[in-house]
Amino acid sequence: MKIRHKILKQKYYLNVFNGFFLALGLMLLTFGLWLSCDRNNLFSVLFSSGENQLLAYISRMLLGVGSVTAFTSAMGFLGIVKEIKCLLVTYVSFQILVFVTQMAILVLIFIKKEEVHNQWNNRIDEVISEYGNESLAEQEPVWNILNAVQHNMECCGRYNVTQWEWNKNKETSSQIPCSCTKSSLKKWFCDVPRNSTYSMGCEEYLNTWFEKNVLILTAITISLLITQIFLITLTGQLFRNTRKNNIWPNGS
Numbered sequence: 001m002k003i004r005h006k007i008l009k010q011k012y013y014l015n016v017f018n019g020f021f022l023a024l025g026l027m028l029l030t031f032g033l034w035l036s037c038d039r040n041n042l043f044s045v046l047f048s049s050g051e052n053q054l055l056a057y058i059s060r061m062l063l064g065v066g067s068v069t070a071f072t073s074a075m076g077f078l079g080i081v082k083e084i085k086c087l088l089v090t091y092v093s094f095q096i097l098v099f100v101t102q103m104a105i106l107v108l109i110f111i112k113k114e115e116v117h118n119q120w121n122n123r124i125d126e127v128i129s130e131y132g133n134e135s136l137a138e139q140e141p142v143w144n145i146l147n148a149v150q151h152n153m154e155c156c157g158r159y160n161v162t163q164w165e166w167n168k169n170k171e172t173s174s175q176i177p178c179s180c181t182k183s184s185l186k187k188w189f190c191d192v193p194r195n196s197t198y199s200m201g202c203e204e205y206l207n208t209w210f211e212k213n214v215l216i217l218t219a220i221t222i223s224l225l226i227t228q229i230f231l232i233t234l235t236g237q238l239f240r241n242t243r244k245n246n247i248w249p250n251g252s
Contacts, residue, residue: 010238011080017230018076024224025069031217032062062217065101069224072098076231080238088239092232099228106221113214120210121203124158125166131177132169132188143188147179155202156180163201 036059072094079087124146130136131143150156156176157163164176175189180197183190 014080014234021227022073029066032059035059150179153205154198155200156198159201
């Protein structure tokens with residue numbers, strides 16, 4: 001096969017994998033934006049209203065990697081199509097940088113997953129204790145999302161309805177959040193018999209939601225790593241064949 005034919009074949013596969021690389025990078029960017037900006041996202045609202053800065057670090061890292069990935073991909077398309085060797089070298093350098101960062105993110109996910117999960121549960125317990133406190137009006141967005149979870153999933157508290165006994169902001173000890181019942185009243189607490197409340201806790205739903213998002217982030221990261229291995233290998237081959245083609249234009 002002539003060198004020129006090899007180059008055309010490599011350019012085709014490089015553009016395909018680079019397209020995957022761009023799509024996965026945009027997914028990471030979207031994930032980071034969702035964590036940092038979406039006020040209807042339970043995870044973001046819970047952590048952004050506390051003192052813990054872990055969410056900010058995660059979202060910034062995802063935004064940074066996603067942005068660099070998109071920039072690298074655009075530069076790669078130009079270098080591949082135009083066969084510009086200096087751009088190809090820069091492209092591979094950025095690929096290696098992103099690859100190392102992705103490995104760090106993957107390690108961080110596995111090391112910090114349990115810690116984040118524990119902080120997540122502690123933060124939910126804290127929200128339940130603060131719920132309905134008139135001096136904490138700024139926490140109302142968090143309480144509203146907790147209400148939405150309890151009402152839509154027909155659950156109450158993190159592990160069951162008795163957890164609401166910890167809350168000291170009720171007028172009477174027998175009150176529970178209206179969202180723990182089928183009531184449509186728009187207030188924090190309702191006086192209802194215990195047997196008319198949702199007895200199941202929300203922990204199973206919350207854990208499933210948490211695990212699902214961790215799994216999505218892990219899948220995107222691993223997919224990026226695999227794609228980058230192909231990209232770095234193919235770009236190196238394209239660079240060598242481009243040099244050969246410049247020396248022996250009609251070579252085989």
